[in-house]
Amino acid sequence: MLIPVILSGGAGTRLWPVSREAHPKPFIKLADGQSLLQKAYLRAAALPGVEEILTVTQRENYFKTEDEYRATEYHANARPGDAKGSRKLRHQYILEPFGRNTAAAVATAALVTAASHGDEACMLVLSADHVVTDLPAFQQACASAQAAALTGQLVTFGIRPSAPESGYGYIEFDPSATSGACQALRFVEKPSPEVARQYLASGRYLWNAGMFCFTAGAILAEFRRHAPELLAAVEHTLKCSVTTEGAGLTVLTLDGNAFAGVPDISIDYAVMEKSSQVKVVPCDIGWSDIGSWSALAGLQDADAQGNRVAGNLDRTILENVTNCYVSNSGRVVGAVGVADLVIVDTPDALLVAHRDHAQDVRKIVGKLKASGNETYKHHQTTHRPWGTYTVLEEGSRYKIKRIVVKPNASLSLQKHHHRSEHWVVVSGSALVVNGDQETLVRSNESAYIPIGAKHRLVNPGVIDCVMIEVQVGDYLGEDDIVRFDDTYGRS
Numbered sequence: 001m002l003i004p005v006i007l008s009g010g011a012g013t014r015l016w017p018v019s020r021e022a023h024p025k026p027f028i029k030l031a032d033g034q035s036l037l038q039k040a041y042l043r044a045a046a047l048p049g050v051e052e053i054l055t056v057t058q059r060e061n062y063f064k065t066e067d068e069y070r071a072t073e074y075h076a077n078a079r080p081g082d083a084k085g086s087r088k089l090r091h092q093y094i095l096e097p098f099g100r101n102t103a104a105a106v107a108t109a110a111l112v113t114a115a116s117h118g119d120e121a122c123m124l125v126l127s128a129d130h131v132v133t134d135l136p137a138f139q140q141a142c143a144s145a146q147a148a149a150l151t152g153q154l155v156t157f158g159i160r161p162s163a164p165e166s167g168y169g170y171i172e173f174d175p176s177a178t179s180g181a182c183q184a185l186r187f188v189e190k191p192s193p194e195v196a197r198q199y200l201a202s203g204r205y206l207w208n209a210g211m212f213c214f215t216a217g218a219i220l221a222e223f224r225r226h227a228p229e230l231l232a233a234v235e236h237t238l239k240c241s242v243t244t245e246g247a248g249l250t251v252l253t254l255d256g257n258a259f260a261g262v263p264d265i266s267i268d269y270a271v272m273e274k275s276s277q278v279k280v281v282p283c284d285i286g287w288s289d290i291g292s293w294s295a296l297a298g299l300q301d302a303d304a305q306g307n308r309v310a311g312n313l314d315r316t317i318l319e320n321v322t323n324c325y326v327s328n329s330g331r332v333v334g335a336v337g338v339a340d341l342v343i344v345d346t347p348d349a350l351l352v353a354h355r356d357h358a359q360d361v362r363k364i365v366g367k368l369k370a371s372g373n374e375t376y377k378h379h380q381t382t383h384r385p386w387g388t389y390t391v392l393e394e395g396s397r398y399k400i401k402r403i404v405v406k407p408n409a410s411l412s413l414q415k416h417h418h419r420s421e422h423w424v425v426v427s428g429s430a431l432v433v434n435g436d437q438e439t440l441v442r443s444n445e446s447a448y449i450p451i452g453a454k455h456r457l458v459n460p461g462v463i464d465c466v467m468i469e470v471q472v473g474d475y476l477g478e479d480d481i482v483r484f485d486d487t488y489g490r491s
Helices: 036-045 059-070 101-117 135-149 193-202 216-226 228-240 267-272 293-297 355-371
Strands: 002-008 052-058 090-096 122-127 154-159 170-173 182-188 205-215 242-246 249-253 278-283 308-311 316-319 325-328 333-336 341-346 349-354 381-384 387-395 398-405 413-415 419-427 429-434 437-442 446-449 455-458 465-473 482-485
Touching: 002 036, 002 101, 036 052, 036 059, 036 122, 052 059, 052 101, 059 090, 059 381, 090 101, 101 122, 101 216, 101 228, 101 267, 122 135, 122 216, 135 154, 135 205, 135 278, 154 170, 154 216, 154 267, 170 278, 193 205, 205 216, 205 267, 216 228, 216 267, 293 325, 293 341, 293 355, 308 316, 316 325, 325 333, 333 341, 341 355, 349 355, 419 429, 419 437, 429 446, 429 465, 437 446
Parallel strands: 002 052, 002 122, 052 090, 090 249, 154 278, 308 325, 316 333, 325 341
Antiparallel strands: 122 205, 154 205, 170 182, 170 205, 182 278, 242 249, 341 349, 381 387, 387 398, 398 465, 413 455, 413 482, 419 446, 419 465, 429 437, 429 455
């Protein structure tokens, strides 16, 4: 049995302003309309023998992740209009209250897998934010890794380097094996450019792809040997956590207080660099970890001037521009007489950076966070379990939102201490609870929610309910919500 384990998280710093803390890199959509997370899911789902996928992600990203998966042909509970396929997969989720690095995620996944399927179940650990373009080569590498893993080895994937890249970690290996898994000799931190050139020339080093394959029993044995404190902390967390079951779906929500005691360390540091049971599969699979805007730009074809444009091409106007990357989400973007820039425009934030300094975008995010500017965390459009809201305008004592509620979804039963709300339905219908009254509000009708009134909105239809909300009051923060009942466990 092969169980792909997708690790999906991130702080949303390296690809700001498209990625944010609440919308990290895995949710970024590429030119074909698929997100990095969907591509990772589809790569895993297409592997022979896969019947179940386990995803480790943060609790607040669970519903957004399910939406991403549900739009694929492998999801058992696709909505009307979603892709259809004959093979439906079971899904397991491990929901972290906050990030604790890859060692905690892998140890938790291994304990869950061993409990569900036994020590011999084979785990394929994949990152949700990598790009792999050669899928046949990927499947062959996975087959080689699984064969070695079933002999008790811990297997990692090494990418044959095409350049002296100093932004990646490396794995030194014994190249004497002509095929399959080779002996891994040591892991090496990101080298200097000169050392990277030496590694490339030697033919004995591979880029560390951060993907792994092992049986649940083998990796747990190595955790016990090399990181017993971490494993014990994860085992304690599981005893304090809650599991819910549904049709083809299992969700394990980790206890925050217990999980805080788990060490914050990578699987490389905790186990892989210390173990003597490590093999590496050298491969050429068209891999990139998309670690910067320069890397993402490399996925686009360049024009005759070396420029790459993503998004709205007809609204991007370039004059005497060379070697630039422009990502345009809607507005007209014009550039004149510039070179070697990264220009990324979103509805609420604009990034302009020299391509040689694209890695420093995280410093901008740090400054935004330190100043309390919410653009480090949220987009203008914010995702919720029930749908989305977009802030259209706000000022002193008022805020205007466009709210989209998914079919059969429901906002919590709640009240506000400092604001009233006016709802105008523009598409679909809304079943509105307002105090002691319950009213069906149709398109071109409205409802008024006074300050302090208990209220709820349910979309009873089969299409999205779209409405405009006008908030009026002394305080309009998102934390002015008292929840009495919530379908999504936020009470």
